Amino acid sequence: MEDLALSTFPCRIYTVEELLEARKALDAGYKHDLSIVGSPSFKEKIKEILSLIKAADYYDFLRTYIRKISEVGGLSQLREAEATIWLSDIIAGKPCEGARFVVQKAEQMKSYIDGKEYYIRGERSAVAKSVIFLEKLVNSIEDETMRVKCEDTLRQWREAKIV
Numbered sequence: 001m002e003d004l005a006l007s008t009f010p011c012r013i014y015t016v017e018e019l020l021e022a023r024k025a026l027d028a029g030y031k032h033d034l035s036i037v038g039s040p041s042f043k044e045k046i047k048e049i050l051s052l053i054k055a056a057d058y059y060d061f062l063r064t065y066i067r068k069i070s071e072v073g074g075l076s077q078l079r080e081a082e083a084t085i086w087l088s089d090i091i092a093g094k095p096c097e098g099a100r101f102v103v104q105k106a107e108q109m110k111s112y113i114d115g116k117e118y119y120i121r122g123e124r125s126a127v128a129k130s131v132i133f134l135e136k137l138v139n140s141i142e143d144e145t146m147r148v149k150c151e152d153t154l155r156q157w158r159e160a161k162i163v
Contacts, residue, residue: 031063038071045092052099056137065109078105096153104130
C-alpha cells in the first residue's frame with residue numbers, strides 16, 4: 001500500500017489536482033521520509049526536537065504532513081506547496097519551542113491539505129493544537145531538566161493569551 005501512495009504523492013502541492021493527489025496518497029497511508037537540510041549543528045538541534053516530538057507520540061503525524069525541514073537564515077515558516085518547514089537556527093536552538101513550532105506548522109499543513117483555513121484564523125487553531133502538544137509533551141518527558149524547559153514554554157504560551 002505504501003508503494004502505491006509513494007508513487008502518487010505529488011512533488012508539489014500547488015494545483016487542485018496536486019492537492020487531490022496528495023489527499024489520496026495520505027488516505028492510502030502515505031508517510032513522508034522526513035529529510036533535514038542544513039548545517040551539521042542544525043541537524044543535531046532538529047534531532048533533539050524530533051526526539052521531543054516522538055516522546056509526545058506526534059512523529060507519525062509530523063511525517064504525514066511534512067516532507068522536509070530546511071534551515072533558513074530568515075523567518076521560519078511553512079512552505080505549503082513543498083510540504084516543507086523553513087526553520088531558523090534560533091528556533092531550532094530552543095528544543096521545546098522548536099518542537100511546538102514544528103507541530104504548529106504540521107497542523108497548518110493538515111488544514112491546507114484538508115481544504116480548511118490554514119492561514120490567519122487557521123493559524124490560531126494550529127497554535128492552540130500546538131499548546132495541546134506541549135501539554136502532552138510535558139507529561140511524557142522523563143528528563144527533569146527538559147521537562148522544566150517545556151513547562152516554561154507551555155506557561156509562556158498560556159500567558160500569551162493567543163490561544
